[in-house]
Amino acid sequence: xxxxxxxxxxxxxxxEIQNGLSIYSFDTSMCVPPDPMVNAMAGLQxxxxxxxxxxxxxxxxxxxxxxxxxDFNFVQEYTSDGxxxxxxxxxxxxxxxxxxxxxxxx
Numbered sequence: 001x002x003x004x005x006x007x008x009x010x011x012x013x014x015x016e017i018q019n020g021l022s023i024y025s026f027d028t029s030m031c032v033p034p035d036p037m038v039n040a041m042a043g044l045q046x047x048x049x050x051x052x053x054x055x056x057x058x059x060x061x062x063x064x065x066x067x068x069x070x071d072f073n074f075v076q077e078y079t080s081d082g083x084x085x086x087x088x089x090x091x092x093x094x095x096x097x098x099x100x101x102x103x104x105x106x
Contacts, residue, residue: 001025008042010035022051029058029083036061040088044072047090055086067098 001016004024013026024046028036036057041064043053055061060076061084068074068088077085 006039006042006046009039011039013039013043020050022046023054024051025054025056027056029056037064040064041067044068044088044090047072047088049090049092051090053088055088057084057086060084061086 001014004013004015006013006024006026009026011026011028011031013024016023016025024043026039026043028039031039036055040053040055040061043055047053056079065074071091073089073091075087077087079085
């Protein structure tokens with residue numbers, strides 16, 4: 001896993017490749033709003049059909065989902081320490097997300 005630079009992010013992002021799939025990850029579980037949304041929007045811009053983004057957060061980022069659901073699929077899991085792990089993948093041939101809308105009240 002290598003640390004990568006992601007434009008607009010406020011936390012560290014990492015990239016690894018597994019079976020030809022690029023997996024990007026970041027942890028905002030110790031952050032307060034708007035950092036989880038800001039970093040999710042920054043990370044989602046990395047995705048194509050051969051990649052996924054993993055977000056670790058202290059709770060479900062419910063304000064994020066309506067902003068991105070046209071372009072991205074997501075699955076939530078709870079970790080053993082009570083955090084939320086969200087796995088995002090890009091839907092095919094769509095691009096409706098306004099990545100400048102990176103706050104909960106936007």
